[in-house]
Structures are given as C-alpha cells and as structure tokens.
Amino acid sequence: MYSREFYNRLLAVALKNGGDYGDIFIEDTSDTVLLFDSGKVKSINTGLIAGAGIRVIMGGKSVYLYASNVDETKLLKLAETVSQAVKYDKTGNMGELNLISAPSSHKIEILPSTVDLKDKLDILYRADASARDHSSKIEEVMIRYWDNVQKVTVATSEGRLVKDTRIRTRLAVTAVAVEGDKKERGFFGPGKALGFELFDRFRPEDIAGEAARIALVSLEAGPAPQGKMPVVMDNGFGGVIFHEACGHALEATAVADNASVFCGKMGQQIASPVVTAIDDGTLPNEWGSQDFDDEAMETRKNVLIKDGVLQSYMVDKLGSMKMDHPVTGSGRKQSYKYAPTSRMTNTFIAPGDSSLEEMIASIDEGIYCKNMGGGSVNPPTTDFNFSVAEAYLIKNGRIDKPVKGACLIGKGSDILMNIEMVGKNLDYGTGMCGSSSGSIPANVGQPPIKVTGLVVGGQEA
Amino acid sequence: MGNKNREIIKKALSKRTFTESGEIYFSSSSTTKIKAHDGEVASFSYADTSGLGARVVSENRMGLSYTEKVDEKSIAACLEKAKENSQFIPPDEGYAIYESDEVKSYNQFKSDDLHAVTVEQKKELAVNIERFAKEYDERIVNVPEAMYCDITNERIISNSYGLLKSEESSLCYAYAYLMASDGKDTSVGMYFQGERNFADLDPEKIARLAAEDALEKLGAEEINSGSYPVVFSSFTASSLLGAFINSGGSAFFGENLQKGRSKLDGKLGEIIAAPHINIIDDPAIFSLGTASFDDEGIDASKHYLVEKGVFKTVLHNIYSGKRGQTESTGNGSRGYSSSLSTRLFSPYLQKSERSEASLFEEAGRGIYITDVEGLHAGLDQISGDFSLGAKGFLIENGRKGKAVTNITVAGNFFGLLKDIIAVADNNRFNDYGDFSSPSIFVKSLSVSGK
Numbered sequence: 038m039y040s041r042e043f044y045n046r047l048l049a050v051a052l053k054n055g056g057d058y059g060d061i062f063i064e065d066t067s068d069t070v071l072l073f074d075s076g077k078v079k080s081i082n083t084g085l086i087a088g089a090g091i092r093v094i095m096g097g098k099s100v101y102l103y104a105s106n107v108d109e110t111k112l113l114k115l116a117e118t119v120s121q122a123v124k125y126d127k128t129g130n131m132g133e134l135n136l137i138s139a140p141s142s143h144k145i146e147i148l149p150s151t152v153d154l155k156d157k158l159d160i161l162y163r164a165d166a167s168a169r170d171h172s173s174k175i176e177e178v179m180i181r182y183w184d185n186v187q188k189v190t191v192a193t194s195e196g197r198l199v200k201d202t203r204i205r206t207r208l209a210v211t212a213v214a215v216e217g218d219k220k221e222r223g224f225f226g227p228g229k230a231l232g233f234e235l236f237d238r239f240r241p242e243d244i245a246g247e248a249a250r251i252a253l254v255s256l257e258a259g260p261a262p263q264g265k266m267p268v269v270m271d272n273g274f275g276g277v278i279f280h281e282a283c284g285h286a287l288e289a290t291a292v293a294d295n296a297s298v299f300c301g302k303m304g305q306q307i308a309s310p311v312v313t314a315i316d317d318g319t320l321p322n323e324w325g326s327q328d329f330d331d332e333a334m335e336t337r338k339n340v341l342i343k344d345g346v347l348q349s350y351m352v353d354k355l356g357s358m359k360m361d362h363p364v365t366g367s368g369r370k371q372s373y374k375y376a377p378t379s380r381m382t383n384t385f386i387a388p389g390d391s392s393l394e395e396m397i398a399s400i401d402e403g404i405y406c407k408n409m410g411g412g413s414v415n416p417p418t419t420d421f422n423f424s425v426a427e428a429y430l431i432k433n434g435r436i437d438k439p440v441k442g443a444c445l446i447g448k449g450s451d452i453l454m455n456i457e458m459v460g461k462n463l464d465y466g467t468g469m470c471g472s473s474s475g476s477i478p479a480n481v482g483q484p485p486i487k488v489t490g491l492v493v494g495g496q497e498a
Numbered sequence: 499m500g501n502k503n504r505e506i507i508k509k510a511l512s513k514r515t516f517t518e519s520g521e522i523y524f525s526s527s528s529t530t531k532i533k534a535h536d537g538e539v540a541s542f543s544y545a546d547t548s549g550l551g552a553r554v555v556s557e558n559r560m561g562l563s564y565t566e567k568v569d570e571k572s573i574a575a576c577l578e579k580a581k582e583n584s585q586f587i588p589p590d591e592g593y594a595i596y597e598s599d600e601v602k603s604y605n606q607f608k609s610d611d612l613h614a615v616t617v618e619q620k621k622e623l624a625v626n627i628e629r630f631a632k633e634y635d636e637r638i639v640n641v642p643e644a645m646y647c648d649i650t651n652e653r654i655i656s657n658s659y660g661l662l663k664s665e666e667s668s669l670c671y672a673y674a675y676l677m678a679s680d681g682k683d684t685s686v687g688m689y690f691q692g693e694r695n696f697a698d699l700d701p702e703k704i705a706r707l708a709a710e711d712a713l714e715k716l717g718a719e720e721i722n723s724g725s726y727p728v729v730f731s732s733f734t735a736s737s738l739l740g741a742f743i744n745s746g747g748s749a750f751f752g753e754n755l756q757k758g759r760s761k762l763d764g765k766l767g768e769i770i771a772a773p774h775i776n777i778i779d780d781p782a783i784f785s786l787g788t789a790s791f792d793d794e795g796i797d798a799s800k801h802y803l804v805e806k807g808v809f810k811t812v813l814h815n816i817y818s819g820k821r822g823q824t825e826s827t828g829n830g831s832r833g834y835s836s837s838l839s840t841r842l843f844s845p846y847l848q849k850s851e852r853s854e855a856s857l858f859e860e861a862g863r864g865i866y867i868t869d870v871e872g873l874h875a876g877l878d879q880i881s882g883d884f885s886l887g888a889k890g891f892l893i894e895n896g897r898k899g900k901a902v903t904n905i906t907v908a909g910n911f912f913g914l915l916k917d918i919i920a921v922a923d924n925n926r927f928n929d930y931g932d933f934s935s936p937s938i939f940v941k942s943l944s945v946s947g948k
Contacts (some may be wrong), residue, residue: 220758496944
C-alpha cells in the first residue's frame with residue numbers, strides 16, 4: 038500500500054529514541070455478515086476495516102499506538118508519538134527492508150468478492166430449508182454467513198516486510214427443536230481458510246442437518262449426572278479440552294510473566310505418554326492457518342508435547358525477548374486494534390492407537406461427549422471449564438441414553454496426566470478464541486480421547 | 499472535534515443520491531491502556547479510532563454498511579452500499595429508523611477530571627496497584643495484570659428526518675488480576691473498579707480486595723456432590739443474572755419473545771419471581787454500560803423489568819416495537835459495524851437493608867459461591883438451564899467456612915428467580931459486568947464435586 042522507503046522511514050522515526058525492536062502493521066479488511074432468521078434474510082452488512090498500528094519493544098516492555106483512517110501524514114505522526122513514549126539507550130538492528138514473498142500454501146479458488154450477493158444468500162435459503170425438512174419439530178433456524186478478506190502489511194526493524202492476505206468463510210447454523218414446552222438448540226458452524234468453495238466441501242444442507250440433529254437429540258436428553266467419572270470425548274471440536282486446559286497455559290503470554298503452571302517445565306513429563314500435542318499454522322486451508330503471523334514470521338508446525346514431554350511453548354516476539362525462547366510464528370491478533378501476543382492456530386492432539394469402541398467398552402459408568410460447546414481457563418492454575426453440547430451416558434461398556442446441560446471442569450495439569458487413551462481418527466472443529474489480542478479464528482482438534490476423573494456438573498437431583 | 503464530525507455527517511446525508519431514508523451512526527474514541535509488571539510499565543497503548551455505519555430503509559427493506567475510512571467519498575460509498583444491500587432483504591414492516599428531527603448534544607457521562615490527568619499519573623496508578631498488592635501479603639507471588647485504562651468517546655446518530663444527537667462520554671477503570679501461593683497451592687484473585695472520574699479510582703483498595711480474593715481461596719478442598727442452599731456473592735450473582743437478563747438472548751427482549759425464543763412469552767403481568775424481587779434498568783445511574791440515548795437515537799429511560807415479582811416490561815428497539823404494534827422502549831443496541839439488537843443501560847436487582855453475613859445466618863449451612871466460570875457457553879438462554887464451573891466457601895453454622903474448589907453449580911434461571919429467598923445490601927455499579935446484583939440467597943441448587 039505504501040512504498041518500502043516509507044516503511045523504512047516510519048520505523049526509523051518510531052525507533053529514534055531507542056528500542057530493541059519495532060514493527061508497523063497496516064490492515065485493510067473487507068467483511069460480509071449475512072443473518073438469516075425466521076425463514077428470511079434478516080440483515081446484510083458489508084464493511085471495511087482499515088487502520089494501522091506501530092509498536093516498539095524495549096527491555097521487555099512495549100508501546101503500541103494504533104489508529105483508524107490513516108494516511109502517510111497520520112502514520113508519520115503516529116510514529117513520532119510512539120518514539121516520544123520511548124526512552125531507551127539501545128536501538129536494535131535496522132536492517133534494510135526485504136519483501137519476503139512465497140506462494141501461499143492456502144490456495145483460494147473462489148474469492149468472496151467475486152461472488153454475487155444473491156449466490157451467498159442462496160446458501161442461507163438452502164440451509165434454512167434443509168434444517169426445517171429434517172423434522173417438523175425444528176421450529177426456528179438462525180443462520181450466520183461470514184466471509185472475511187484481511188489484507189495486512191507488516192514491516193519490522195529486523196528487515197522483514199510481509200504482505201499477507203487471509204481469506205476465511207464460515208457458515209454457522211443454530212436450529213431450535215420444540216416439543217411441548219421443551220425447547221432445545223443445536224449448533225454446527227464449520228469454517229475454513231477458503232473462499233466460496235467452502236460449500237463444495239461442506240454442503241449448506243449438511244451443516245444445517247447436523248445442527249438440527251443435535252437439537253433433536255437434546256429434546257430426548259435427560260439431566261446429566263454429577264460427580265467425578267471417566268469421560269470419552271469424540272474427535273473434532275472435542276479438542277477444545279486441550280485448547281482450554283493446556284493450550285493457553287503454553288502461550289508465552291502466560292509463561293513469560295511466570296503466570297503459567299507449565300513455567301520451567303521444558304523437557305519434563307507434563308502429560309501421559311500417549312499424548313502428543315501440536316500447534317500447526319501451516320495446515321492447508323484450515324481455519325486457523327495463515328502463511329505469516331501478525332509479526333511477519335512464517336507460521337510453523339510446533340510440536341508442543343511429544344509422548345507426554347513438554348517440547349515447546351507458543352512464543353511471540355515480546356515473549357521471546359522476555360523468556361529467551363525463539364519465536365514460533367505464533368504472534369496473532371484480531372486486527373490493528375490490538376498489539377499481537379502469542380496465540381494458537383490449529384491446535385490438536387495427534388492420533389494414537391485406540392478406537393472409540395475400545396474406549397467406550399472400557400467404562401462401566403461415565404459419559405461420552407460427542408459434541409462440545411465453548412470453555413475457558415485460568416492459566417495460572419489451569420482450572421478450566423467447558424460445556425457439553427451433545428452427550429450420552431456410558432453404562433457397562435455401551436452408549437446409553439442422551440443427557441444434556443453438563444459442564445466439565447478440572448485442572449489442565451491433572452487432565453493431561455489422566456488422558457488414558459488416544460484414538461485414531463483426527464478431526465478439527467472451528468472456533469473463535471478470545472484473549473488479550475482480541476478474538477481470532479482458532480481451530481481445535483483431536484481424535485477421540487478417554488480421560489479419567491473429570492468432574493461432570495449436571496442437573497440430576 | 500464534535501462539530502466537525504457532525505457537519506461531515508449532516509452533509510453526507512443531505513448529499514445522498516437517493517430519496518429513501520438513511521441514518522448514520524458514527525463513533526470515535528481515544529483509548530489509553532497501561533499494564534504494570536515488576537514495578538514498571540510493561541505495556542503502554544494509545545489509540546485513536548473511528549468508524550461509521552449507514553442504514554438505509556427503502557420500502558420496508560433495510561440495508562447496512564460500514565467503514566472505518568471517514569471522509570466524504572467513503573461515507574458516500576457507504577450510503578450507496580447500504581442502499582444496494584437493502585434491495586436483497588425481504589420487506590418487513592419492522593424495518594425503520596427514528597422519525598424525529600431532534601437536535602441535541604449530551605455530556606452528562608463525561609469525566610470531570612480525565613482531561614487533566616497526565617500519562618505519568620496513569621502509569622503511577624498501574625504501578626501502584628502491583629506494589630500495593632505485593633506489599634499486602636508475601637504470599638502474593640505475582641501480579642500478571644495490574645491494569646489501567648481510559649476511554650473517551652463521541653457518538654453521533656443522525657438521519658434524513660433531521661435527527662442529530664451526539665454524546666461525549668469518558669470513563670476510566672483499573673483492575674488487578676493476581677496469583678497467591680503458599681508453596682503448596684496456587685490461587686488467583688481479581689478486583690475491578692470502573693469510574694467516571696479518575697480521582698475515584700482507589701489503587702490500594704483494588705490491590706487489597708484482589709489479594710484477599712486470592713488468599714482466601716488457598717488450600718481449598720473438594721466437596722461431595724449434592725443439593726445445597728447457595729449464596730451467590732454480589733459479583734457472581736451479577737454475572738449470572740446479567741448473562742440471562744442483559745445479553746442478546748434475553749427472555750425480556752421483544753424480538754426474542756416475538757420469535758418464540760423466550761419462556762416469558764405470554765407472561766406479561768404475571769408473577770415470574772419471588773414477591774420481594776425488583777429488577778430495574780435506570781440509565782441515570784453511572785455504570786460502564788450507560789448512555790443518554792440508545793443506538794437508534796431514542797432517549798434512554800428507566801424501566802421496571804420485574805416489580806414485586808411481576809413481569810412488567812418487554813424491552814424493544816424500533817424493529818421489535820413496530821412488529822409488536824408498540825413503541826421502542828429506547829433499548830436499541832448496535833455499534834457502527836454491527837446489526838441491531840437490544841440492550842439495557844444500568845440494570846440491577848434492587849438491594850435490601852440486609853448484610854451479606856445475615857444471608858449466611860439464614861442459610862445455616864450451604865455453599866457461598868464467589869467465582870463462576872463458563873458463562874459464555876455453560877448456559878442456555880431459551881431453557882434457562884445453566885451449569886457452571888465454580889469456587890467458593892462452605893457455609894457452616896451460619897458463617898463462611900473453608901474454601902471449596904473444583905465444583906459445578908447447576909440450575910435454571912427461571913426457577914432461580916422464584917427461589918431467591920433473600921437479597922443483601924451490597925450492589926456495585928462500578929464493576930465490569932452487564933448487571934448489578936447484591937448477594938443473593940437461593941433455596942437449593944445442584945452442586946457437583948468429587
């Protein structure tokens with residue numbers, strides 16, 4: 038958008054009063070949100086998100102200034118203001134900026150901007166009709182279509198200049214099933230780093246059908262049990278357990294400030310030997326994938342835990358300077374309105390040897406969670422919670438009747454040790470992850486796993 | 499700056515190329531954020547952002563568009579795009595913008611002193627929060643977040659009927675999120691304070707209450723599953739009630755009632771809560787969510803949602819008001835980039851004259867809940883069911899006893915409203931939640947433990 042010389046000049050101004058590192062982040066994003074409700078299109082909203090941020094890091098501290106509606110004059114003023122907030126006796130290497138470019142690993146076939154609004158709306162009509170066709174008990178269908186094209190330019194004082202385009206599309210369907218005075222909802226919302234070809238992989242009818250199916254199961258479900266018991270979590274969005282229970286506590290955001298239970302545990306056994314966990318931002322066209330992070334670094338495949346042993350944290354630039362750990366391509370943020378920090382991309386437990394059937398058969402009394410809701414965690418203690426969207430009792434080694442309204446809680450550090458079996462079929466689930474650098478697309482994944490001793494919080498009297 | 503923005507917007511509306519009615523929502527803010535760590539400022543951030551959203555109504559169809567590029571050309575393009583988008587929407591008599599030509603500016607929620615506070619003073623406050631916390635007790639081993647933040651905002655809503663309302667507001671907040679450790683166990687604690695005036699922020703109090711919150715929880719034990727009488731602290735009662743009453747799926751919002759997503763459908767005028775329960779929204783009370791007018795330009799006003807246990811008011815924006823053959827209650831909610839929903843301003847559960855300790859006495863035995871987790875996912879607004887991770891204390895012999903952890907508390911919101919036996923006197927409007935409640939004593943809830 039601006040010339041290489043201009044970025045050089047901005048960096049020089051920002052760092053004129055010192056600093057170990059500086060970067061410029063420029064963003065131009067087009068966003069489309071279509072809402073469908075009560076059988077018709079409810080809202081069409083299209084917009085432009087545009088702005089920039091300038092950051093300087095010195096001695097493990099950071100200054101970040103950002104503004105919308107920028108031009109060259111405003112940017113120079115922003116850089117000047119940043120420099121005034123810095124008094125530091127060193128200036129990091131100011132290498133000449135080199136444009137780093139490589140063909141994208143995430144090929145897009147149909148750019149959202151080339152698709153007629155009519156064709157996008159057709160996706161919503163198809164999903165709505167399909168959910169309602171599923172059963173006469175489906176009385177409400179709410180659908181959200183989202184496509185987003187984020188164009189960023191990042192220039193760093195280490196001489197890296199990167200232009201990256203991230204394209205994502207998602208369709209999320211909530212179906213409400215009604216019977217008597219019972220009303221239950223089901224949700225399914227897959228997304229990928231794809232354009233409109235997402236719908237060749239996920240037919241809108243199938244997405245809606247899955248949401249309707251979950252809602253109908255919930256209608257039949259009784260109250261979930263209470264107490265500590267073994268739990269089998271199926272593949273896909275079940276991976277939210279690793280994301281919450283352990284992932285966040287492996288981010289430099291927590292580790293660098295000594296606010297994680299996993300501080301100083303590198304090379305130690307922190308999980309059961311059947312656990313290998315990976316964060317991989319390079320998986321082609323996955324929801325959490327992109328070619329570069331928001332600090333101009335290539336995303337990577339980071340093995341976090343291998344056979345239960347801690348191998349790596351997820352580390353951004355500021356974190357790497359504070360904790361003397363190389364960056365891992367994990368610096369991410371929602372938009373120019375946030376300074377980047379260490380975040381997950383596509384985070385998953387690697388496949389193991391067990392089968393789902395073996396896991397179920399090994400349990401006399403427990404629960405089988407087929408679909409998860411969201412969750413959260415306190416990284417210092419790894420106390421986590423998450424809700425279950427579709428679950429069944431396990432009785433005498435068999436799947437029994439459905440139960441609803443459960444949440445699962447525990448300590449991530451305990452749970453890692455209590456993963457007893459890991460299955461073969463890895464799958465991913467689409468999520469949005471909120472943290473200090475905003476809400477970002479994050480993929481969770483796992484094969485089925487069996488965990489012993491989780492507290493299940495149900496409503497059973 | 500206010501005048502300049504108002505002029506640009508007025509001009510853009512008057513120069514629009516179509517005859518249909520149009521509205522512009524503009525907001526501009528400056529934000530300062532400071533985090534202290536290890537006795538120094540660890541991060542400093544300052545932002546100057548603005549954005550503008552257009553809504554165009556054409557033959558009962560409404561289209562939206564927004565831009566963060568605020569200049570004449572971009573605003574004109576944004577209006578055009580909104581008009582274009584409206585053509586793909588099926589007609590709905592609910593779509594409308596506020597038919598008013600009122601011109602008025604407000605600043606009652608503008609801080610008296612923030613403009614005169616220096617960056618150095620703000621930094622000092624953040625640094626002091628961490629220092630006070632560490633000095634309070636040697637078991638406070640780390641303060642990952644000692645934060646200060648302030649926001650100055652200008653919001654303008656103008657439309658082709660001649661409406662031009664603007665409000666300047668500002669506020670500041672600070673909080674401590676910290677860790678305590680006794681060598682065996684680690685716990686976390688937090689305290690948040692939000693104020694209109696900088697002078698009212700109390701770093702010593704923020705640090706002390708966050709530290710006490712963490713220290714009390716050290717050495718917490720697990721308990722058996724069962725049904726227990728429960729006292730929710732003011733903080734947890736506020737979080738839980740707010741998640742049901744003042745969020746998108748609220749059973750009190752007209753659109754949810756109209757679309758069969760509220761169990762309160764057909765219950766207006768009926769008893770839905772214990773007879774001593776009053777739930778009120780009073781925009782005149784300062785809180786982080788209050789404002790002088792809603793996001794469609796209608797003046798905010800006081801409403802009783804529940805009075806003496808009776809369901810009194812359905813909250814509407816213009817869309818749900820029209821669909822319900824009634825008027826907006828002035829509760830329209832949107833930002834420049836988002837579509838219309840509903841919200842409350844300073845909602846609260848009315849307090850009593852009783853102390854929190856008297857609730858413990860009345861309960862005799864049970865659990866005092868001080869932390870709930872998972873509110874964004876662990877509840878269903880339609881059915882009212884919730885199941886949440888929790889921490890707290892036993893109530894034994896009418897007093898707060900030992901700390902308990904690794905429990906969940908489950909129940910139903912609509913049942914809970916009827917089962918509130920007593921409320922305390924400790925409402926707080928300067929917390930970060932969407933609702934203000936005193937501590938409440940609830941007859942019985944399912945608690946899952948070991």
